[in-house]
Every structure is written in C-alpha cells, then in structure tokens.
Amino acid sequence: MIKAGIIGSTGYAGQELVRLLLQHKEAQIIWYGSRSYVGEKFRSVFGNMFQIVEDLCQKDDLHTLCREADVIFTATPQGYLASVLEEDILSHCKVIDLSADFRIKDVDVYEKWYGIHHESRQFIEEAVYGLCELNREQIKGARLIANPGCYPTCSTLAIYPLVKNHYIETKTLVIDAKSGTSGAGRGAKVPNLYCEVNENIKAYGVTSHRHTPEIEEQLSYAAGEPVVLNFTPHLVPMNRGILITAYADLKPGVTPDMVRQAYTECYRDEYFVRVLDEGVCPETRWVEGSNFVDVCPRVDTRTGRVIMMGAMDNITKGAAGQAVQNMNILFGLDETEGLRLVPVFP
Numbered sequence: 001m002i003k004a005g006i007i008g009s010t011g012y013a014g015q016e017l018v019r020l021l022l023q024h025k026e027a028q029i030i031w032y033g034s035r036s037y038v039g040e041k042f043r044s045v046f047g048n049m050f051q052i053v054e055d056l057c058q059k060d061d062l063h064t065l066c067r068e069a070d071v072i073f074t075a076t077p078q079g080y081l082a083s084v085l086e087e088d089i090l091s092h093c094k095v096i097d098l099s100a101d102f103r104i105k106d107v108d109v110y111e112k113w114y115g116i117h118h119e120s121r122q123f124i125e126e127a128v129y130g131l132c133e134l135n136r137e138q139i140k141g142a143r144l145i146a147n148p149g150c151y152p153t154c155s156t157l158a159i160y161p162l163v164k165n166h167y168i169e170t171k172t173l174v175i176d177a178k179s180g181t182s183g184a185g186r187g188a189k190v191p192n193l194y195c196e197v198n199e200n201i202k203a204y205g206v207t208s209h210r211h212t213p214e215i216e217e218q219l220s221y222a223a224g225e226p227v228v229l230n231f232t233p234h235l236v237p238m239n240r241g242i243l244i245t246a247y248a249d250l251k252p253g254v255t256p257d258m259v260r261q262a263y264t265e266c267y268r269d270e271y272f273v274r275v276l277d278e279g280v281c282p283e284t285r286w287v288e289g290s291n292f293v294d295v296c297p298r299v300d301t302r303t304g305r306v307i308m309m310g311a312m313d314n315i316t317k318g319a320a321g322q323a324v325q326n327m328n329i330l331f332g333l334d335e336t337e338g339l340r341l342v343p344v345f346p
Contacts, residue, residue, distance in 0.1 A: 001027065002026055003069045003070045004027050004029050004031075004033060004069060004071050004072075004327070005029070005031065005068070005073070006032060006033055007033035007073065007076055008034065008075035008076040009032040009057065009075070010034040010036060010037050010042070010045050010046070011075055011114075011186050011343040012182045013149060013319040013320050013323075014045050014073075016033070016315045016321070017044070017297055018049070019048075020320055020321060021318075021326050022052065022053070022168075026337060026338075027327070027338065028330070030069060031069060032057050033058055033059065033060050033061075034057040035059070035060055038057055038058065038059050041053075041054060041056055041136050042055055042057055042335060044236045060084075061210075062089050065093075067092055069094055070093055071331075072089075072094070072324055073096050073097075074096070074098060075099075075319070075320070076096065076325075077099065077164060078099050078116055079099075079114075080096045080101075081095070081100070082101040085144075086120075090123070090144060091138060092326075094145070094330055095144050095145070096147055096327060097127075097146055098147045098323055100149060101125075101146070102124055102209070103129060103148065105125070109213050109217075112209075114215050123144055126144055127144045128144070128145055129146050129148060129218070131156060132223075132272075132322065132324065132329060134160065137226075139326055140330065141327055145323075147319070147323045148214070148322065149214055150179065150183055150242055150312075151211040151242065152211050152214040152215045154177075154317075155177065155211075155244050156219060158246060158308045158309060159246050159308050160222055161265075162248070162262055162315045163223045163227070164223075164259075164262075166223070166251065167251055167254045167258065168249065168251065168254075169250075169251060172230075172250070173244045173246065173248045174218075174229065174246065174247045174248070175245075176232055176234070177230060177232065177233040177234065177242065178233070178235075178242065178243045179234070179236065179241070179242045180235045180236060180239050180240045180241045180242075180314060182240045183238055184213075191204075197235065198237050199237065201232060201234055203232055205231075205233055209232075211231065212229075214229060223339045230232055238287060241285075241287070241288055241312070241313055241314060242284065242310075242311065242312055243284055243309075243310070243311050244308075244311070247305055247308075248308070250305065255299075259297050259330070263295065263296075263297060267295070271335065271336055272293060272317065272325070272336075274295070275296065282309050282311030282313055284311050284312075285346070286311070287313050287341050288344050288345065289316065289318060289343055289344035290321075290340060290341045290343040291313075291317045291321035291325065291340065292312065292313075292317065293317055295310045313343075315322070319337055325339060
C-alpha cells in the first residue's frame with residue numbers, strides 16, 4: 001500500500017486528489033495538510049466527505065511527512081515547494097508538485113513570468129515534467145515530478161502530433177483557451193465572485209499568461225526548435241473544464257489524411273487521450289469529472305490552416321488526475337488505477 005500525504009489538501013486540486021486516492025486500491029492517505037484548517041476535520045471543509053473522511057487537517061511539515069509517506073503531493077501556490085524542498089525530503093520519498101516551481105527548465109524564464117525568486121534551483125534539472133503520455137519513461141525513475149499545468153496539458157496534447165511530425169508552421173500558432181472558474185483556485189477573489197462571472201465571458205492574461213512559456217517549452221522539445229506562440233485564455237461561467245482551439249498554417253503538401261493519421265498513430269495506445277471521430281468537436285461536458293482528454297483536428301482546405309481542438313477537466317487531468325497517473329507510473333502500477341472514471345453528465 002502506497003502511503004500518500006497531501007500538502008494543500010483543502011484547495012480544489014487537493015480535494016480532487018483526496019477524491020481520487022480514496023478510490024485507489026493501492027494508496028492510503030495518511031496526511032491531510034492545510035495551513036488554513038489545521039486541527040479541523042477535513043469533512044467539515046468539504047461536506048461531500050461526511051462519513052467518508054474523519055481525519056483532521058495537519059500543518060505543512062514536510063520533514064516529518066517524508067519519513068512517514070512514500071509520496072507527497074504538493075497542491076500549493078507557486079513558490080512554496082521551491083522555498084522548502086531539500087535533499088533530505090527527496091531522499092526519503094517521492095514528491096509530485098502541482099505548482100509551476102519545477103516545470104520550466106530555464107529559471108530566468110520562470111522568475112520573469114511568475115515574478116518569484118526560485119529558492120531551490122539545484123533541483124530544476126532533476127525534476128521530470130510529468131506529462132505522462134510524452135514523458136512516461138523519464139517519470140519511472142524520478143524523485144521529483146513537476147505536474148503540468150492545466151492549460152499546457154490540454155494545449156500540448158491537442159497540438160503535439162502535428163508539431164512532432166513538422167506538419168505546421170509553428171510561427172503561425174495561436175491558441176484560444178477557455179476555462180471554468182475552478183482554474184483560478186479556491187481563494188476569495190473579486191473577479192471570481194458569482195456576479196462577476198455569471199452571464200459573462202472574458203479574456204485575461206492577454207500576452208502575459210504564465211502558462212505561455214510552459215506550452216512553448218514543451219512544443220519546442222517536440223519541434224526540435226524554439227516555438228513562440230500567442231496564447232489567450234478566457235474565463236467562462238462554469239465550474240470545471242477546459243476547451244482549447246488552436247490554429248496554424250499547414251506546411252505545403254500536408255493533407256487532411258496525413259493530419260488525421262498523425263493523431264491516430266500518436267495516441268493509439270493512450271487510454272486517456274481520445275481521438276474523436278472525424279467531424280466531432282470536443283466538448284467539456286463529455287470529459288467532466290474524468291481523466292480523459294478529447295482531441296480532434298480539422299483542416300480548412302480553403303485557407304490552408306488546421307484547427308486543433310482539445311477538451312478536458314482542468315481539476316482532474318489538468319491537476320489531480322494527472323498527479324495520480326504520475327504516481328501510478330512511479331510505483332509501477334497500472335496507469336489507470338484509481339482513474340477509471342466515467343465522465344459525469346449532466
């Protein structure tokens with residue numbers, strides 16, 4: 001049985017980790033960490049856990065936890081793990097970080113986009129970017145996993161097959177993204193109040209969203225050359241879900257059949273990436289509450305462009321589900337264990 005501790009268990013991603021791990025046959029949660037609710041019962045914070053979880057929330061003590069747990073999940077704000085991570089912790093257990101602290105290899109880029117001084121640069125090179133479908137082999141032997149961001153996961157998986165095959169002009173790549181409000185976290189913020197969000201849609205982080213360099217870095221690895229793109233996210237009035245619609249010019253000679261084949265071949269053996277039937281567009285309602293990512297390309301022969309689409313649940317595959325998937329790989333388990341979740345509808 002894998003003993004798991006969660007730091008930040010009372011945020012949206014942390015609570016989702018609890019929900020998933022409680023259904024996992026090989027995992028046991030031994031630590032519900034929370035700065036805001038120390039000493040309170042976890043189920044008093046989340047009523048859905050009534051008569052399911054009676055444990056008390058505990059403080060953030062990684063030095064004690066690493067000696068009791070096999071794996072620690074840190075569902076914490078940017079900068080937290082980098083400020084406390086030490087060799088002593090990694091020498092005792094695996095760490096899967098859901099923040100951005102170890103996702104970007106160029107620390108200067110991280111500090112520029114996040115406005116935070118990185119306090120544990122010595123672990124950046126070691127950290128493995130935990131996009132399971134692309135980095136499975138590197139994940140297997142890792143001590144520190146940088147769990148990808150929600151937008152980067154959906155964007156990268158929706159675009160990757162065509163970048164890998166050099167079928168698009170990457171300099172023309174534009175990503176239009178939309179997310180439910182849970183992506184902004186559980187903290188009280190005026191822009192996320194019901195009256196601010198309901199009956200409204202808005203762009204934010206235009207030209208400056210901090211997931212931009214993460215997407216660029218991952219697609220650059222696939223392309224074998226630097227990729228620079230436009231990424232514009234939008235906030236929509238729903239609880240959870242991400243929809244990606246990306247556009248790029250096709251290279252001369254690339255046909256719709258070549259595009260379709262690139263996706264089917266790339267994801268043929270991937271349980272969690274579903275290439276939809278020709279002509280079917282991804283919808284967030286068909287992935288809600290699951291670890292699936294639905295993708296589908298559409299070629300516009302009139303303009304010579306391709307539209308690359310993806311949909312997923314931002315809290316599950318975009319955060320907690322992918323973290324559990326990483327844990328399964330780390331410990332040699334069936335990758336789908338605890339994650340065989342049928343999407344919820346309606």
